[in-house]
Amino acid sequence: xxxxxxxxxxxxxxxxxxxxxxxxxxxxxxxxxxxxxxxxxxxxxxxxxxxxxxxxxxxxxxxxxxxxxxxxxxxxxxxxxxxxxxxxxxxxxxxxxxxxxxxxxx
Numbered sequence: 541x542x543x544x545x546x547x548x549x550x551x552x553x554x555x556x557x558x559x560x561x562x563x564x565x566x567x568x569x570x571x572x573x574x575x576x577x578x579x580x581x582x583x584x585x586x587x588x589x590x591x592x593x594x595x596x597x598x599x600x601x602x603x604x605x606x607x608x609x610x611x612x613x614x615x616x617x618x619x620x621x622x623x624x625x626x627x628x629x630x631x632x633x634x635x636x637x638x639x640x641x642x643x644x645x646x
Contacts, residue, residue: 541609548602554578559618561610569603572596
């Protein structure tokens with residue numbers, strides 16, 4: 541989902557990782573508010589530039605994919621940062637894209 545949002549919505553990777561379902565995605569899934577980013581595994585309220593704070597309108601087809609991805613969840617970070625790490629420590633470690641609320645905040 542992160543690659544779709546970055547490509548279709550023009551999100552930077554850190555911005556896409558910082559999307560919280562209950563705070564940044566509109567009820568109809570057609571608009572995402574960019575208000576924070578993830579940097580080095582931590583949620584930061586500071587964006588790269590002042591113009592980074594914005595509302596992004598999504599194409600209805602992308603909104604439908606996002607709605608399906610989110611499912612029935614009400615609150616969570618959209619995509620976990622750890623899910624995007626490569627397998628470096630363990631051959632048996634899984635890197636599934638999962639909903640996660642374990643990111644620390646500044």
